[in-house]
Amino acid sequence: MRFLRTLFAxxxxxxxxEWRTRQLFISSLSFALLxxxxxxxxxxxxxxxxxxxxxxxxxxxxxMAGLFSLNRQDDKERYEGAIYGAYLAPVDRSVVFYxxxxxxxxxxxxxxxxxxxxxxxxxxxxxxxxxxxxxxxxLLGTIGFVAVGAMLTSLSLTSSLRxxxxxxxxxxxxxxxxxxxxxxxxxxLTGGNGAVIWWAVIAAYDVLFLVLPGLLYxxxxxx
Amino acid sequence: MRALELEGVVKALGHREVLxxxxxxxxxxxxxxxxxxxxxxxxxxxxxxxxxxxxxxxVVRWFGAAxxxxxxxxxxxxxxxxxLYGEMTAEENLIYYARLYGLEGKQKRVLEWLERFxxxxxxxxxxxxxxxxxxxxxxxxxxxxHEPQLLLLDEPYDGLDAAGSQILTEWLRTLQGAGTGVLxxxxxxxxxxxxxxxxxxxxxxxxxxxxxx
Numbered sequence: 049m050r051f052l053r054t055l056f057a058x059x060x061x062x063x064x065x066e067w068r069t070r071q072l073f074i075s076s077l078s079f080a081l082l083x084x085x086x087x088x089x090x091x092x093x094x095x096x097x098x099x100x101x102x103x104x105x106x107x108x109x110x111x112m113a114g115l116f117s118l119n120r121q122d123d124k125e126r127y128e129g130a131i132y133g134a135y136l137a138p139v140d141r142s143v144v145f146y147x148x149x150x151x152x153x154x155x156x157x158x159x160x161x162x163x164x165x166x167x168x169x170x171x172x173x174x175x176x177x178x179x180x181x182x183x184x185x186x187l188l189g190t191i192g193f194v195a196v197g198a199m200l201t202s203l204s205l206t207s208s209l210r211x212x213x214x215x216x217x218x219x220x221x222x223x224x225x226x227x228x229x230x231x232x233x234x235x236x237l238t239g240g241n242g243a244v245i246w247w248a249v250i251a252a253y254d255v256l257f258l259v260l261p262g263l264l265y266x267x268x269x270x271x
Numbered sequence: 272m273r274a275l276e277l278e279g280v281v282k283a284l285g286h287r288e289v290l291x292x293x294x295x296x297x298x299x300x301x302x303x304x305x306x307x308x309x310x311x312x313x314x315x316x317x318x319x320x321x322x323x324x325x326x327x328x329x330v331v332r333w334f335g336a337a338x339x340x341x342x343x344x345x346x347x348x349x350x351x352x353x354x355l356y357g358e359m360t361a362e363e364n365l366i367y368y369a370r371l372y373g374l375e376g377k378q379k380r381v382l383e384w385l386e387r388f389x390x391x392x393x394x395x396x397x398x399x400x401x402x403x404x405x406x407x408x409x410x411x412x413x414x415x416x417h418e419p420q421l422l423l424l425d426e427p428y429d430g431l432d433a434a435g436s437q438i439l440t441e442w443l444r445t446l447q448g449a450g451t452g453v454l455x456x457x458x459x460x461x462x463x464x465x466x467x468x469x470x471x472x473x474x475x476x477x478x479x480x481x482x483x484x
Contacts, residue, residue, distance in 0.1 A: 050373055057370035065358045129352025132323050133413070136354075137371040138343040 054139045058147030063154070065124060072120045072155055080113035080163050088170040103233035106167055107226055111193055113163070114156050115218060118197045119211055121152060131205060135269065142265035148198040149191075149258070156190050176239035185236060188250050189229035195257035196221050202261070202268050225253045272299045273335055274421040274452030275320060280329035282312075282319055282476075289315045291476045292329070299420065300450040302443060302466055304457060307473035313456045314351060316473060317423050320454060321348045333421060344372060347419035349427055353410035357399030361390050361409050364398060365416060372417040384412040388438060403430035411439060415446075422446065422453045428462045436462040 066072050087105060125131040134144045164186070200217050204210040228249035232242030261268060275297040282290040289312045297303050307313045318324045320331060322338040333342045355364045362381060369377040385391040388408040398406060407430040414422065428436050440463050443453060447466065455463070472479045 053373060054371055057367060060370075061356065061359070061367050064363070065356060068358050124356060124358070127357055128355050129350060130354050130356055132348075132350065132352070133354030133368065134371070135323060136321070136343055136346075136348055138340050138373070140340055 051139045051143055054137050054143050055147050055150070058134065058143065059150050059154075062121070062147070062151035066151075066155065072117050073159065075120060076113045076117035076155070077159050077162060079116050080109055080159065081166065083109055083112065084163070084167050084170055091171065099237040100230065100234040102172060102237060103230045105171065106164070106233065107189065107229050109163070109167065110156070110160065110190065111219070111222060111226070113159060114152075114190075114193055114197060115215060117155055117159075118152060118194075118201055119214060121148070121155070122201050122205065122210070126205065140265075141269060142262040144269070145198055145202060145261050145265050148201065149195050152198060153191060153194045156194060157187070160186060160190065172237075178236040178239050178241055181236035181241045182233065185229055185232040185242070185247075185250065188254055189225060189233075192225045192229075192250060192254045192257060193222060195254065195261070196225070199257060199261040199268065202265070205269075224249055228253065273297070274299045274301075274333070275423075275454060276330070276332040276335075277316075277320060278330040278332070280316075280319055280331065281327045282315055282324070283327045284315070288327075289476050290319065293473075293476075293478045295320075295454075295471065295478060297421070297452045297454055299452050300447055302447055302453040302455060302463075302468040304455050304460065304463070304468045304470045305473060306457070306460075306470060311473045312476040313473050314425055316478075317348070317350060317425050317454070317456060321346065321350075321423050323348070323350075344417060345419055346421045346423065347414040347417065349410055349414040349422075349424045351425055351429075353406050354413060355398055355406065355409060358397055360395050360397055361385060361401070362394040364409065365413060368413050368416055374417055380416065384416055387442070388412050389434070404432055404435055407431055408435055408438075411442075415442070420451050422451055424453065425456045426458065427455065428457055428459060431462075439463075440466065 131144070135141055137143065197218055200214060204213045207213055228246045231246040232250065235242035273296055275295070277293050277295040280290055280293040281288060293316060305313055305316070319326055322331060331338060333346060336342065359367065362385065365381040365384060366377055369381055374380060382391065385394050388411065390405060390408055390412070393405065398409060401409065411427055414424070427439055431439060443463060443466055446453060470480060
């Protein structure tokens with residue numbers, strides 16, 4: 049019970065700060081929109097992308113914008129050593145990891161609500177989208193990405209090379225997730241639901257990166 | 272009762288050993304002034320004592336036991352950083368910490384602390400606009416909010432004006448009477464010289480005058 053209370057307090061604090069400043073949201077969304085605009089310029093205008101390319105570019109876009117906001121989100125925890133204040137809370141320190149996952153998940157999902165329709169308008173060509181599958185893979189893929197990102201930000205929190213280390217660690221680790229989400233998203237854009245094996249890859253990835261960092265958080269935070 | 276015990280504590284940062292086998296005992300109701308030059312390892316010792324960084328070797332005990340999440344309700348920590356969020360107001364910052372500690376009657380308690388450190392008039396102001404002294408007062412209030420029985424303070428007088436220093440010294444006197452153990456790192460002794468305290472000196476990671484009170 050105390051764990052949940054602390055978790056809600058931490059997430060509430062993140063939302064309050066973001067609502068007040070909107071720094072994270074506006075900067076990440078602007079970055080993502082700029083990328084969509086640039087993609088629209090460099091890719092053949094007016095021609096629909098093949099579903100696999102469309103899915104691949106969408107996920108790269110989400111991951112790059114997500115990485116951008118992960119780095120920004122951590123800045124406020126580093127400011128005045130606030131992360132140590134969270135470590136002093138009388139609960140298991142993994143609460144910091146889960147609070148970070150939930151806060152960041154909310155930010156990225158809201159961003160996707162704006163980004164995905166715009167992306168479809170500029171670059172999308174899918175006519176028979178399987179919406180249930182598409183929304184589900186978007187949710188599960190985002191959870192996996194946010195979880196691995198939150199773990200890595202905890203690992204690199206005290207490093208002065210954090211902004212360089214993050215993409216170098218994050219993107220290779222996210223390859224299985226990227227493959228799974230692109231395969232399934234591509235299938236949903238053509239009215240299918242994707243192969244079970246790829247759904248299993250995404251689900252296993254989510255479970256792994258939601259559970260493992262929680263169990264090992266004390267060690268991760270000490271690196 | 273022992274509030275804090277450090278036994279043979281060694282702390283290495285990379286290949287450099289910062290603390291070399293530190294032994295320290297701090298009793299309930301005792302104030303220990305930890306003196307030492309810049310870079311002598313004082314702040315690292317406080318972080319180790321607060322269980323915010325792991326020891327390389329040795330043992331840390333709070334109230335006779337190894338540090339646990341539950342025991343963190345009984346310790347308060349002030350380091351060189353305030354642990355506060357610049358975008359939140361003074362009141363919101365303290366309410367947030369009151370939630371982390373699961374305190375009852377949060378609002379009342381927070382207002383009491385803001386009043387105690389003369390910050391009640393600025394309670395609705397984001398603290399990024401605070402002066403260093405105001406931020407320090409709030410950081411002390413944050414460290415004491417849950418009324419810990421062991422208080423670890425790194426340069427608590429830093430940035431405080433005469434009034435702020437007096438409030439802090441009075442509060443330390445109250446804590447001492449209430450049986451709280453205080454480990455205090457400070458360059459200056461003047462602000463608290465009329466309190467009863469024991470002095471330890473840390474030099475190049477070695478503690479002198481440590482051990483039994």
